[in-house]
Amino acid sequence: MTIKRKLKSKLPKKVLYWYYLRSAKKVVAPDLRRRVHDKVYNDSKVDKVKRNLTLEYHIIEKGLTMPVPRPGFGKTVVLSLERTIFEYHKLKLSKNDLEFKQSVSVLKEYKEFHQKIEFDLDNEVTLALNRVVDTFSNLEGIKQIKTTKEEYFKSIDAPFEEFCNSRYSVRNYTDEEVPLDVLYKCVNIAQKSPSFCNRQPTRVCIVKSAEKKQAILSIQNGNRGFGHLADTLLVITSVISTTKDIHERNENHLNGGMFSMTLLHALHQNKIGACSLNWSVSNDKEEKLRRLLNIPENEIALLVISCGYVPDVLSIASSPRKEAKEIITEYL
Ligand SMILES: Cc1cc2nc3c(=O)[nH]c(=O)nc-3n(C[C@H](O)[C@H](O)[C@H](O)COP(=O)(O)O)c2cc1C
CATH class of the missing domain: 3.40.109.10 (NADH Oxidase)
Structure with a gap:
């Protein structure tokens, strides 16, 4: 047994616990700092807008493919996704990026879904959907799958x-x-x-x-x-x-x-x-x-x-x- 091990085996558990906790905190701290720093200081607007697009369009694609989609579902997310789409648009990035194309496409599908079931969406949602559909009428993403x-x-x-x-x-x-x-x-x-x-x-x-x-x-x-x-x-x-x-x-x-x-x-x-x-x-x-x-x-x-x-x-x-x-x- 090495001296270090021998020493450790003699120490009371309580002391060992605090010793390991202290060194563990030191090891983990840089990762925590990096994450908190990213949240607060990282101005990588592009990454964050793309993240939000994906998070939001994913909620809508899920809603559209539920066993029984609830008419009018996800109002808050639809409104937020519309805002994020225009935020992205302002950054003058490629309209062909997956996150953007799919977000637009999913909102188009959302509109079509409600037209098909003849459900009247509320005015605020209809306006938001029309803004996206009219502005980016030529964009096509991948539709949800019925199989x-x-x-x-x-x-x-x-x-x-x-x-x-x-x-x-x-x-x-x-x-x-x-x-x-x-x-x-x-x-x-x-x-x-x-x-x-x-x-x-x-x-x-x-x-x-x-x-x-x-x-x-x-x-x-x-x-x-x-x-x-x-x-x-x-x-x-x-x-x-x-x-x-x-x-x-x-x-x-x-x-x-x-x-x-x-x-x-x-x-x-x-x-x-x-x-x-x-x-x-x-x-x-x-x-x-x-x-x-x-x-x-x-x-x-x-x-x-x-x-x-x-x-x-x-x-x-x-x-x-x-x-x-x-x-x-x-x-x-
Ligand atoms: C770690 C992890 C967590 C996930 N959590 C959820 C969840 O909470 N709800 C859900 O509906 N899907 C969840 N998913 C599924 C993802 O939405 C899905 O994997 C992703 O959209 C890719 O689609 P695919 O699995 O059909 O290829 C999760 C996937 C992973 C890998």
Whole structure:
């Protein structure tokens, strides 16, 4: 045993705790500072406007593809998206950027949807929509997808590229039960995901109890309109004791993300519709989840995945992607 280790083993736990807490704070501080600095000082107007466009158009694309879209839904978001679209316009950036084109396109679809169901939107919303539609009449994005179960799963045995491109977040489920053995099979496939030194920190809670599902969904902020239809919630957690020191703190999320992606693919291949549900919650909600699922103190929750079999006809949010050339920096 090294002298340092010997010394540490002799120290009372309380002293060790304060020692580690102090050094952990030091390690974490630069990341926190960078984030707070970005929030307060970073004048990267372009990044932030694009972020807002995406956040807002995504809420509308989701609303349009709900099992039962609510007429007049998302008024505040529509108004805010219109303002963000003109904010972007003022910056004189490319009208062909995905975020902008898709935002305009989604508002056009919102207008068309309400015309089709002959629902009178209120005046403020109609004016905002018309301003966007009239100003950018020549822009076309990717429309939301209306498909059949057969069509949606037609590429599950296709080569990898086609298979990957065929998966979407599905927010439309039947009440047919997904058998436990199928879920175990999918989790076994996800277990093949790489992990740091093969430490395999990720854990999965399969939640089928109606009360527990309802309790989880009530504290998660992205499942309105569809979460209640999910046959199963998969709560992805990670064991923090698998990390050796504070420098490894991001490994739980990183490994869990890789695991979750494989799991989403496995569910897709088994003809199960699934949607990731963020677990970016306040500490009190985190505590509620811990109590609800008896999550041990040395585990943290990362993500919830809602899943179920899909109806014969379903709508899917198109969520188009930037191209590789837009996100790659070459150092050749
Ligand atoms: C970490 C994470 C959190 C997410 N949270 C939510 C959520 O709370 N509600 C929701 O409807 N979709 C959520 N999604 C799904 C995304 O909206 C979706 O993955 C994205 O729009 C891309 O679309 P696709 O999955 O269909 O390719 C989340 C996805 C990820 C990766």
